Amino acid sequence: MTIGVVVFPGSNCDRDVRWALEGCLGLTTRFLWHEERELSGIDAVVLPGGFSYGDYLRCGAIARFAPLLQAVRDFAANGGPVLGICNGFQVLTEMGLLPGALTRNRDLHFLCQPVDLVVSNPSSPWLQAYGLGETITLPIAHGEGRYQLDAEHLDQLEQEGRVVLRYADNPNGSVGDVAGLTNAAGNVLGLMPHPERACDPATGGIDGRRLLAAALG
Numbered sequence: 736m737t738i739g740v741v742v743f744p745g746s747n748c749d750r751d752v753r754w755a756l757e758g759c760l761g762l763t764t765r766f767l768w769h770e771e772r773e774l775s776g777i778d779a780v781v782l783p784g785g786f787s788y789g790d791y792l793r794c795g796a797i798a799r800f801a802p803l804l805q806a807v808r809d810f811a812a813n814g815g816p817v818l819g820i821c822n823g824f825q826v827l828t829e830m831g832l833l834p835g836a837l838t839r840n841r842d843l844h845f846l847c848q849p850v851d852l853v854v855s856n857p858s859s860p861w862l863q864a865y866g867l868g869e870t871i872t873l874p875i876a877h878g879e880g881r882y883q884l885d886a887e888h889l890d891q892l893e894q895e896g897r898v899v900l901r902y903a904d905n906p907n908g909s910v911g912d913v914a915g916l917t918n919a920a921g922n923v924l925g926l927m928p929h930p931e932r933a934c935d936p937a938t939g940g941i942d943g944r945r946l947l948a949a950a951l952g
Contacts, residue, residue, distance in 0.1 A: 782823025841908025
C-alpha cells in the first residue's frame with residue numbers, strides 16, 4: 736500500500752505527514768507534485784497543511800486548479816480515501832469535495848495550541864478506530880480555520896452524520912464547533928487539527944495515530 740502526499744508550492748507539513756506515516760506507522764508514502772496528472776499505484780491521498788501557492792486570493796483558492804487535483808477528484812468519486820489536513824481541508828472546500836468555507840479566526844489571531852476534540856460520529860472509515868463521544872487531543876496551527884456554513888446546510892450535515900469532529904472548547908468561532916467533516920460517502924475527511932503532529936511520543940500525545948492508520952483501509 737502506498738499513500739500519496741500532495742505537495743504544492745508553499746506546503747510545509749508534507750514532511751511531517753511522511754514522518755508520521757513512515758516513521759511512526761511503517762507505511763509507504765510517495766510525494767505527489769501538484770503538476771502531476773495521475774495517481775497510478777496510490778491507495779490513499781493526503782492533502783497536507785501549509786500555505787499552498789502562498790494562500791493568495793484565499794486559502795486553497797489557487798490550489799484547487801492544480802492539475803493533480805482533477806485526478807484526486809476522480810479518485811474520491813470512485814471511493815478512494817482522501818484526507819485534507821488544515822490547508823488540505825481548505826483546498827477540499829474550494830474544490831467542492833466538502834461543503835462550506837474556512838475563514839479568518841474569530842479573534843483574527845493565528846492559533847497554535849493543542850485542542851480537545853470530541854468524536855461525534857466514528858462511522859467514517861477514517862475514524863472507525865475511535866469511540867463515539869471519545870475526547871482526543873490534537874494540535875492546531877491556523878489563522879483561517881473558522882468553519883462557515885449557513886444554518887440550513889449545517890443542519891443537513893448534522894442529520895447526515897457528516898460532522899465527525901467537534902471542538903470541545905471552540906478556539907476559532909467555527910459554526911457548530913465543527914473541527915472535521917466528511918463527504919456523504921465518508922471516504923473524504925477534512926479537519927483543521929493536525930493528526931500527524933500527534934503520532935510520535937517524542938513530541939507529545941499519539942491521539943492522531945489511529946486516524947492516520949486508517950489509510951491502511
